[in-house]
Amino acid sequence: MLRRFRTLAATLASVPVTLFGLVLVTFLIGRVMPTDPVLAIVGDRATQEVVEQTRLEMGLDKPLVVQFGIYLEKLAQGDLGRSVMTSHPVTQDIARFFPATMELATVAIIVATLIGVPLGVLAAVRQGTRTDHVVRVICLSGHSIPTFVLALLSLLFFYATLGIAPGPGRQGILFDDTIPAITNVLTIDCVLAGDWDALRDALAHLAQPAGVLAWFSMAYIARMTRAFMLDALSGEFIVTARAKGLSAMRIIWRHAFGNIAVRLITVLALTYAGLLEGAVVTETVFSWPGLGQYLTVSLLNADMNAVLGATLVVGLTYLAFNLFADLCYRLLDPRVR
Secondary structure, eight states: OHHHHHHHHHHHHHHHHHHHHHHHHHHHHHHHSSSOHHHHHHOTTSOHHHHHHHHHHHTTTSOHHHHHHHHHHHHHTTOOOBOTTTSSBHHHHHHHHHHHHHHHHHHHHHHHHHHHHHHHHHHHHTTTSHHHHHHHHHHHHHHHSOHHHHHHHHIIIIIIISOOSOOSSSSOGGGTTOSOOSSSOHHHHHHHHTOHHHHHHHHHHHHHHHHHHHHHHHHHHHHHHHHHHHHHHTSHHHHHHHHTTOOHHHIIIIIIHHHHHHHHHHHHHHHHHHHHHHOHHHHHHTTOOSHHHHHHHHHHTTOHHHHHHHHHHHHHHHHHHHHHHHHHHHHHOTTTO
16 A cells, blocks of 8 residues: 555656646747747837837846746746737637647547447457458558548548538538537537537538547557457466356457456547647648647747647646556556556
C-alpha cells in the first residue's frame, strides 16, 4: 500500500515540472517567432513613436526573465491576453472554439474504437490468413495516406462528384445562428433546442471530417489491438483455458481481450488526446470552426496571444490525458501495482 502511494505521489509530482516546462517552451516560442507582435497590433504603417509606446505598454522592453515572470503572473490569473484578430480575450475565444474540436475528436474516437478494436482482434485470431493481410493493408493505408489528402479526396468524391454530403463548415446556411450556443457543442445544443432538422444537418456536416480522423485513428488502434492480442494468445493461460475445453469466444474475449484491456485503454486515451491536438489540417480543409482552425488563422495573422494560448491549451490537454492513461495503467493492472 505504501509503495502504491509513493508511486502515485511520484507521478503527480511530475505534473508541475512538466507543466512548467510546457509554459516555458510556449513562452519562448512566442519570443523567437520572426513576427513582431507589436506590428500585429498597430500595423506596419504606424509611426515609430506609436510602435515604441506600444512595446513599452506590452512590457517587451524588459529583460526576458522579467517578461516570463509577468507571463506567469497573468497565466495564474487565467489571463492569456487579448486576441488581435477577434478583439476578444483569448480565454473567451478558446471556450468558443475548443468544444467544436472536442465534438469532432469524440465522434472520431468512438467510430475508430468500434471499428478498430474488432478488426484488430479478428486479425490476431486469424493470423497469417487472408483476413489478417486485409486488415494489415487497411492499417497501412490509414498510416500512409496523409490526412489532408484523404480530406480533399473525401470532399471531391462525396461532395463535389456524388453530391451526397454537405460542403465544408459546421452547419448549413439555413441554420446559421438559429441554435442557442449553450454548450458550444452543436449536436448537444441542437438536442437541447429540440431542433431535429438542425441536428440532422449538423450530423451530416460532422460525418466527413470525423470519418477522416476516425480512419487514421482506426488504423493505429487496430494495429495495436492486433499486437496486444497476439501477445496474449501466446500466453500459457490461453493454453490452459483451451485444455479446460472453454469455448473459443470465451477464450478470445474474456481471457485474451480481458488481459489487454488496460493497455488498450492507455492507447485509446493517448489517441484521443492526439486527435484533440492534431485536427488542425482536417479543420482547415473542412472549414471546421475549431481550435485547430483558430490556431492556424491566428498564426497567419501573427496573433501571438491567440497562438500561445491555443498551443498551451493543446499541451495541457495532452498532458492531462497522458496522466489519465498512466494512472489507469497503474491502478487497473495488478502487475504494475
